[in-house]
Amino acid sequence: MAFISTGYNPEKPMENRITDIGPRDYNEFYPPVIKNNKGKWSHHEILEPGVLVHVADSGDEVYTVRVGGCRLMSTSHINEICEIADKHCDGYVRFTTRNNIEFMVDSKDKVEPLKNDLASRKFDGGSFKFPIGGTGAGVTNIVHTQGWIHCHTPATDASGTVKATMDELFDDFQHMKLPAQLRVSMACCLNMCGAVHCSDIAILGYHRKPPMLDHEYLDKICEIPLAVAACPTAAIKPSKQKLADGTEVKSVAVKQERCMYCGNCYTMCPSMPLADTEGDGIVLMAGGKVSNRISDPKFSKVVVGFIPNEMPRWPSMTKTIRNIVNAYSNGANKYERLGDWAERIGWEKFFEACEIEFTHHLIDDFRQQAYMSWRQSTQFKF
Amino acid sequence: MSELLDNKEAATKAVVDWMAKKSKTKTKFYFKDFYKVFPDDKPRLIKKVINKMVEEEVLEYWSSGSTTMYGLKGAGIQHSSEGEK
Amino acid sequence: MAKHETPLLDQLESGPWPSFVSDLKQQAEVRAKNEKGVEFQIPQDCVDDLLGVLELSYKHGRTHWKHGGIVGVFGYGGGVIGRYCDQPGLFPGVEHFHTMRVNQPAGKYYTTDYLKKLTELWDFRGSGVTNMHGATGDIVLLGTTTPQLEEIFWTLTHDYNQDLGGSGSNLRTPADCLGQSRCEYACYDTQALCHFLTNEYQDELHRPAFPYKFKFKFDACPNCCVASIARSDMSFIGTWRDNIRIDQDAVNKYVENDAAYPANAGAHKDRDWGLFDLEKEVLSLCPTKCMKFDNKKLSIDDANCTRCMHCINVMPRALKIGEDTGLSILCGAKAPILDGAQMGSLLVPFVKANPDNDYEEITEIIENVWDWWMEEGKNRERLGELIMRQGFQKLLEVTGIEAQPQHVAYPRTNPYIFWKEDEVTGGWERDVEEFRKHHLR
Numbered sequence: 001m002a003f004i005s006t007g008y009n010p011e012k013p014m015e016n017r018i019t020d021i022g023p024r025d026y027n028e029f030y031p032p033v034i035k036n037n038k039g040k041w042s043h044h045e046i047l048e049p050g051v052l053v054h055v056a057d058s059g060d061e062v063y064t065v066r067v068g069g070c071r072l073m074s075t076s077h078i079n080e081i082c083e084i085a086d087k088h089c090d091g092y093v094r095f096t097t098r099n100n101i102e103f104m105v106d107s108k109d110k111v112e113p114l115k116n117d118l119a120s121r122k123f124d125g126g127s128f129k130f131p132i133g134g135t136g137a138g139v140t141n142i143v144h145t146q147g148w149i150h151c152h153t154p155a156t157d158a159s160g161t162v163k164a165t166m167d168e169l170f171d172d173f174q175h176m177k178l179p180a181q182l183r184v185s186m187a188c189c190l191n192m193c194g195a196v197h198c199s200d201i202a203i204l205g206y207h208r209k210p211p212m213l214d215h216e217y218l219d220k221i222c223e224i225p226l227a228v229a230a231c232p233t234a235a236i237k238p239s240k241q242k243l244a245d246g247t248e249v250k251s252v253a254v255k256q257e258r259c260m261y262c263g264n265c266y267t268m269c270p271s272m273p274l275a276d277t278e279g280d281g282i283v284l285m286a287g288g289k290v291s292n293r294i295s296d297p298k299f300s301k302v303v304v305g306f307i308p309n310e311m312p313r314w315p316s317m318t319k320t321i322r323n324i325v326n327a328y329s330n331g332a333n334k335y336e337r338l339g340d341w342a343e344r345i346g347w348e349k350f351f352e353a354c355e356i357e358f359t360h361h362l363i364d365d366f367r368q369q370a371y372m373s374w375r376q377s378t379q380f381k382f
Numbered sequence: 383m384s385e386l387l388d389n390k391e392a393a394t395k396a397v398v399d400w401m402a403k404k405s406k407t408k409t410k411f412y413f414k415d416f417y418k419v420f421p422d423d424k425p426r427l428i429k430k431v432i433n434k435m436v437e438e439e440v441l442e443y444w445s446s447g448s449t450t451m452y453g454l455k456g457a458g459i460q461h462s463s464e465g466e467k
Numbered sequence: 468m469a470k471h472e473t474p475l476l477d478q479l480e481s482g483p484w485p486s487f488v489s490d491l492k493q494q495a496e497v498r499a500k501n502e503k504g505v506e507f508q509i510p511q512d513c514v515d516d517l518l519g520v521l522e523l524s525y526k527h528g529r530t531h532w533k534h535g536g537i538v539g540v541f542g543y544g545g546g547v548i549g550r551y552c553d554q555p556g557l558f559p560g561v562e563h564f565h566t567m568r569v570n571q572p573a574g575k576y577y578t579t580d581y582l583k584k585l586t587e588l589w590d591f592r593g594s595g596v597t598n599m600h601g602a603t604g605d606i607v608l609l610g611t612t613t614p615q616l617e618e619i620f621w622t623l624t625h626d627y628n629q630d631l632g633g634s635g636s637n638l639r640t641p642a643d644c645l646g647q648s649r650c651e652y653a654c655y656d657t658q659a660l661c662h663f664l665t666n667e668y669q670d671e672l673h674r675p676a677f678p679y680k681f682k683f684k685f686d687a688c689p690n691c692c693v694a695s696i697a698r699s700d701m702s703f704i705g706t707w708r709d710n711i712r713i714d715q716d717a718v719n720k721y722v723e724n725d726a727a728y729p730a731n732a733g734a735h736k737d738r739d740w741g742l743f744d745l746e747k748e749v750l751s752l753c754p755t756k757c758m759k760f761d762n763k764k765l766s767i768d769d770a771n772c773t774r775c776m777h778c779i780n781v782m783p784r785a786l787k788i789g790e791d792t793g794l795s796i797l798c799g800a801k802a803p804i805l806d807g808a809q810m811g812s813l814l815v816p817f818v819k820a821n822p823d824n825d826y827e828e829i830t831e832i833i834e835n836v837w838d839w840w841m842e843e844g845k846n847r848e849r850l851g852e853l854i855m856r857q858g859f860q861k862l863l864e865v866t867g868i869e870a871q872p873q874h875v876a877y878p879r880t881n882p883y884i885f886w887k888e889d890e891v892t893g894g895w896e897r898d899v900e901e902f903r904k905h906h907l908r
Contacts, residue, residue, distance in 0.1 A: 002506070004508065024629055026648075029578055039656065046734055054649050075494070075589055092579070097575075097642070146598075148521055160525070167483060192802035198810075223409060223459065230446075232847070262804060277528035277529060280529070290694040312479050335752060366807065367806060412678075432676070442537075445548070446534070464536070464538075
C-alpha cells in the first residue's frame with residue numbers, strides 16, 4: 001500500500017491550490033427530456049406505486065421509476081445503479097431528498113424492462129436491492145442519521161432501526177392505500193442532525209444518563225474550560241477530584257439533574273462518555289408535517305417516552321409503529337395527515353386507538369412552550 | 383476598518399498576544415472572541431483578516447462538527463489526544 | 468470468509484427492504500478480491516472492520532466512535548468530520564475513519580460518468596462507503612485517513628471540478644427540491660437560486676465565522692418537499708400572487724370520474740375510496756372555503772386563497788399555479804436543540820426570483836440578516852433563537868421591512884408595547900416644574 005500522491009505538497013499547501021469552486025453545475029446533469037422541458041411541465045400522474053409520468057406542454061413525457069435506497073450505500077451499489085442507468089436511462093439518474101433513487105426514461109415502452117430489471121435484483125441475503133415504491137398515499141423512504149456506523153453521540157443505531165421499520169412497513173412502501181402520505185424520519189440523538197421534529201412518525205435515539213467522568217484522564221485529554229463551555233444547560237463546572245489513591249486532580253463536576261444528555265461535552269472531551277446499554281433507547285414522536293397543504297405545518301409530539309434498544313431488530317419499537325400506522329389507516333379520512341387525524345379525534349383518543357399508554361413523561365415541562373400544550377378548556381373526551 | 387485591523391502585522395500580533403495570554407486556561411476560541419481584539423470593526427472584516435491568519439498557518443480550526451473554534455496552530459492538547467501529530 | 472463474525476448484523480439481512488449489512492458485506496468482498504487491481508490507500512479490510520465494530524455496538528448497545536476536531540483540508544473550516552474508533556486494536560482498519568462532505572449538485576441529478584469517477588476515487592482513497600445523501604444534502608464519503616484528505620480534495624478540485632460542502636459554524640451546503648426541472652407546481656427555479664447562492668457565498672460556506680450553523684433550503688411550492696420550513700434558518704418557498712388558473716373542461720373530467728383524470732394524480736389508487744367527490748374532497752377541505760362549483764363551473768375567490776396547494780394537488784390537470792410567481796422567505800426554523808423546535812417565521816411575503824440582477828433583492832435580505840446575527844448572536848445561538856431573544860420587530864428593523872398583518876398569525880395578546888421614545892409625541896424628557904404648576908406636590 002504505497003502512498004500515491006496527487007501532486008499536493010504538504011510543505012506548500014497553497015501551491016496550485018483550487019478552492020471555492022462550489023458544486024458541479026446542475027445543467028450538466030439533466031437528462032435531455034428534463035433539460036428540454038424544464039419549467040414547461042403540464043401535469044403528472046402516479047401510474048402505479050413507484051412509477052410516475054410527467055407530461056410537458058410540448059407533449060414530451062418522462063417516466064420515473066422510484067426505488068428505495070439505503071442512505072448508507074457502498075460504491076459497489078452505486079456502480080450497480082450506474083450500470084442500470086447506462087442500460088436503461090442513457091446514463092442519467094437522480095436521488096431524492098428522502099434517499100430514494102429515480103430512474104427516468106423518455107418513453108413508455110422503456111418502463112417495463114426497467115421495472116423488471118430493478119425488481120429482479122436482490123442482495124445475497126435475500127433483500128431487494130431496488131424496491132419500487134415510495135409514492136403517493138403510502139410510506140416513503142425514511143430519512144435518517146449515522147447511528148453506530150459512524151457517530152460518536154448516538155443513543156441507538158440508525159441504519160438498523162430504519163431497516164427493521166421499513167421491513168415492517170414494506171407493504172405500505174409498495175402500495176398507496178393510506179389516507180395520505182406518511183413520512184417517517186429517524187435521528188439517533190436529540191441533536192437531530194437530521195431534523196425529524198416535523199414528521200408523521202419520528203424515531204429518535206435518546207440517552208437517559210448523564211456522562212461518566214474519567215477523572216484520572218480528563219485534564220490530560222481535555223481542556224476543562226471547553227468541556228464546561230460545551231454544556232448548553234450550564235450543568236458542568238470545574239472541580240478538583242480525589243482519585244482512589246488520594247491524588248488530587250483537576251476535573252469537572254456535573255450537576256446531573258440539569259443534564260439533558262446531548263453529548264456536546266463528549267464531543268469536546270472524550271473523558272465524558274455518556275453511551276449506556278440500559279440508559280439509551282428510543283423516543284417515538286408522531287403527528288408532525290412540513291407541508292402547508294390544508295393545515296399549517298406542525299411539530300411531531302412525543303407519544304412514547306422510552307423504548308429500550310432491542311438489537312438487532314427493535315421489535316417493541318416496530319410493533320408500536322405498526323399500531324400507530326394501522327390506527328391511522330383505519331381512522332383517518334382521505335387526505336388527512338396523521339397529525340390532523342390525531343387533532344380531529346383528540347390526542348386522548350389517539351392513545352386509545354394506538355394502544356399506547358400515556359405517562360407523565362409525555363407532559364411538557366421544558367421551557368416556555370410547555371404551557372401551550374396543557375389543556376386550557378373543559379372540552380375533552382372521556 | 384480600524385487601523386489595527388488594517389495593519390496586518392499589528393493585527394496578527396494582537397491576535398497572537400491575546401490568545402497566548404488566555405492560553406493558560408484554554409486554547410480554542412469562538413470567532414466572536416476576536417471582536418474583543420478588534421472592538422471597532424465589523425465582523426465581516428474581522429473574518430477576512432482572521433481567515434488570512436489561518437492560511438498563513440498562524441491559526442487553525444477546531445470543529446465539533448456543529449460549531450467551529452479557532453486556536454493558535456498546534457496549541458493545546460487536541461492534537462495529541464486525537465492522535466494527530 | 469468474513470474477517471469478523473457478525474451474528475447480530477446477519478439478522479438484518481433478511482426481510483424485503485434493502486439490507487445495508489448485505490451491501491457492506493458485498494463491499495468487503497469486492498475489496499478483498501480487488502479484481503480491478505486498485506492500489507488501496509487505506510486498509511483494504513476497512514469495511515470488514517467497519518462491520519466488526521458495528522457488530523460490537525449491536526452487542527454493547529453503545530457506539531464505538533470518538534469525535535475529532537483537528538482534521539480538515541487546509542484553509543477550510545468545514546467539510547471534514549474527524550472520526551476515530553475507540554477499539555483500534557480490534558479494528559485497525561477503521562482506527563482513523565474521517566468523513567468528507569462533498570457538495571451535491573442542485574436537484575441531485577447525476578450522470579453515471581460523474582458517479583463512476585467519484586466511486587473510483589473513493590475506492591482508491593477511502594472506504595468505498597458513502598451516504599447518498601446526508602441529511603443536509605451533501606454526498607457523504609464515509610471513512611478515510613488523515614493523509615488522504617488533501618489528496619482527495621486535490622483530485623476533487625483539480626480533476627472533478629468539485630468542491631466540498633459545509634460543516635461547523637458555516638453556511639451549510641444549501642439544498643433544494645427538484646422544482647421546475649420536473650414539477651408543474653414549481654413557482655421559481657430552485658436549482659438556479661440554490662446554485663447561485665451556493666457559489667455566491669463560498670467564503671461563508673468554507674470559512675466559519677458565524678455564531679453557529681446556518682442553513683438555506685429551497686422549496687419551489689408550499690408542499691415543501693425538502694422541508695425547508697422546518698429545518699432551515701432561511702427558507703425560500705415558492706408562491707404566487709395572482710390567480711389559480713382553471714381549466715373548466717378538465718375540472719369536469721375529474722367530476723365525471725374520467726379514468727385519465729385520477730384524483731390527486733393517482734396517489735390513492737390502491738384503496739377504494741369510492742367515486743371522486745369534488746364537494747367533499749376539494750371544496751369542503753379548502754382551508755378558506757374560497758371555492759364554489761355551480762353549473763359545472765368552478766370558481767375561486769383568489770383574494771381569499773392562501774395557496775395551500777390542496778386543490779391543485781387533487782386536480783393537477785385542471786388547476787395550475789398562478790403566473791405571477793415568486794417566493795416567500797421564512798426565517799429561523801430549527802430542530803429542538805436547545806430552546807425547543809421552531810418553524811420558519813414569515814419575513815418576506817413575496818419577492819421575485821430574478822436571476823437577471825443576481826437575485827439582488829434576496830441577497831440584500833440575506834446579508835442584512837447575517838450582519839445582525841454575527842453582531843448580536845451569542846455563541847451557538849441559531850437565528851431563530853436570536854429572533855426569539857431580541858424580537859421579530861428587530862428582524863424587521865435590520866432588514867428594513869415594513870410590518871404587515873401577514874407577519875403574524877394573530878396580533879399580540881398583551882399590551883406591553885415597548886415604545887421607542889421617538890414614537891411618542893414630545894419624547895420622554897419632561898419638565899416636572901411645569902407639571903407641578905398644575906399638580907400640587
